[in-house]
Each structure stands twice: as structure tokens, then as C-alpha cells.
Amino acid sequence: MRIAVPNKGRLHDPAVELLERAGLHIEGGADRKLYADTVDPDVSVLFARAADIPEYVDDGAAALGITGLDQVKESNVDLVDLLDLDFGRCRLVLAAPEDGDIESVDALANGTVATEFPNIARQYFADKPVSPEIVEVSGATELTPHVEIADAIIDITSTGTTLRMNRLAIVDEVLQSSVHLFATETVAEDPKVQQVATALESVLTADGKRYLMMNVPRKKLTEVEDVIPGMGGPTVMDIQDDRDNGDEMVAVHVVVNEREVFETITSLKAAGASDILVTEIERLVE
Numbered sequence: 001m002r003i004a005v006p007n008k009g010r011l012h013d014p015a016v017e018l019l020e021r022a023g024l025h026i027e028g029g030a031d032r033k034l035y036a037d038t039v040d041p042d043v044s045v046l047f048a049r050a051a052d053i054p055e056y057v058d059d060g061a062a063a064l065g066i067t068g069l070d071q072v073k074e075s076n077v078d079l080v081d082l083l084d085l086d087f088g089r090c091r092l093v094l095a096a097p098e099d100g101d102i103e104s105v106d107a108l109a110n111g112t113v114a115t116e117f118p119n120i121a122r123q124y125f126a127d128k129p130v131s132p133e134i135v136e137v138s139g140a141t142e143l144t145p146h147v148e149i150a151d152a153i154i155d156i157t158s159t160g161t162t163l164r165m166n167r168l169a170i171v172d173e174v175l176q177s178s179v180h181l182f183a184t185e186t187v188a189e190d191p192k193v194q195q196v197a198t199a200l201e202s203v204l205t206a207d208g209k210r211y212l213m214m215n216v217p218r219k220k221l222t223e224v225e226d227v228i229p230g231m232g233g234p235t236v237m238d239i240q241d242d243r244d245n246g247d248e249m250v251a252v253h254v255v256v257n258e259r260e261v262f263e264t265i266t267s268l269k270a271a272g273a274s275d276i277l278v279t280e281i282e283r284l285v286e
Helices: 012-021 053-059 069-075 118-126 161-165 191-206 218-227 258-271
Strands: 002-006 035-037 044-048 064-068 080-084 090-097 112-115 133-136 152-157 168-177 179-183 209-217 235-238 249-257 274-280
Touching (some): 002 012, 012 191, 044 053, 053 064, 053 069, 053 179, 069 118, 069 179, 080 191, 118 133, 118 152, 118 168, 152 161, 152 168, 179 191, 209 218, 218 249, 218 258, 258 274
Parallel strands (some): 002 044, 002 064, 112 133
Antiparallel strands (some): 064 179, 080 179, 090 168, 209 249, 209 274, 235 249
């Protein structure tokens, strides 16, 4: 089974890192390769342009594809969206010169819009009361309003800095995008496909979580449980206790959000917990 992955650009490294964290280590590294094996003999990786990955998956050249939602929308292929991989977030926006007359979509009734995403642009305006001319460009989209090629643009932005540098103001949001895991409907339920999707999801679920382990006097267990903000109830285990004070001790394990660790430890100590250990979680299968 092949997984199509962006071969370069801002999506390449996060995609490869996610596969590695999920246990699909790429043999021999991922630099300057067209394809590579993984430690799983049934899974290999195909490196391709992010814009080409939807077609690779749709044609069956790859069973799974990791690419932006915007690329799939632009390709017009019908794929199953298995999982939002939570990186590469951006927006496609309609923008126009900040000192111009285009302040709303309606102002483009007889106008032109330049974009690298003509299919998305046509889908967007299909739901609007205006139908401007769509001009497809292959780069430097931000310049087109200033050289009178177009009245407005539809382009990707993450922070809006490039738009501001080119004296462009956002008129409307067209699409929110991030990198997703895609498959065709014919293979979406395949056990191996589901295994890969589960492995990737377990990495995402573990992000921002920490594993806490502690010793607690059994008589203080209720107080400790009351201050634990964990995922469900904690795991409580009997332990061998050699202390002289006669308190029977138990071990308590729990998963908590990273942002809650600082205050939680203070509350746990006040409730009677001791020997508190905090560790990172590589993967978490819910």
C-alpha cells in the first residue's frame, strides 16, 4: 500500500514527521526521493507535488494521500476525508486593493478575479449573486490587481502579512484549509488503510497530553480523585508499601492536558499525593 506525501515545501517535513511518530519509519530518509519503503513491509511512501496527490489517489497510484484540503477541492476529485492532520492551516480569501472600490463581493459584478485556484473560485462564486471573469495565474497573484490584470484575487493566506505588504485587504473568506488524510471510497474501509489512519490519529490525540503517575495514601484517594482533571477516571493500583507510618499506599495513573499540569500538581500535593512523575505521551489510542 502506498501513501502519497508532499515531496517538498512547507507540508513535506510535518507530513514525514507525523509518519515517523506514528511508527511508519521511512527507510533511508525522505530527502530527494520519489518513493521509499517503511518499516512496515506492506506500506511504502510516494513523494509527489501536493497539487498532484489528489489525482494519484483518485487514479489508484496511491491508496492514501496526505495533502491540503484546498488541493483536493481544486482537483475536483471525489475522495473520502479520513482525518484532519492538524497542520498546514491556511485560508483562501478574496482580496482587493485596500485603497480601491472593491469592498464587497457584489462590487465584482463586472470584474475579474485572478487566482491559482480557478475551480475553487468558480465554486465560490456559484453561490454568489455575481459572476466575475476568473483569470488563472501560476504565481505572483498578489501583483495582478496592481498591474491591472484583475480587480481582485483569491489566494492562500496564513497570517495576512503578504496581503498587507502588497496593500491588499480581505473582502471575504473563501475556504479554510489544512492538511488531511484522503482515500478513495473503494479503499477507505480497507483494514490496512484504517490501521494507518488509527496510527496517525493516535499521534494527534497524544499531542498536548501528559501522563501523571503518583503515590497516594488510600485514605486520601477520594481527595486526590476530586482534583484530577483527567480523561475519565484514573487508574488505581495496589503497591508494596514499606513506610513506617502504616498508611496503605496506592499508585494512581492518569492522562491530563498539558496546560493543566502546573496547577494540577499543586492541587495533588495538597490533597496528599507524593512522588508525582510527569511524562510525555507518544501515541494515544482512544
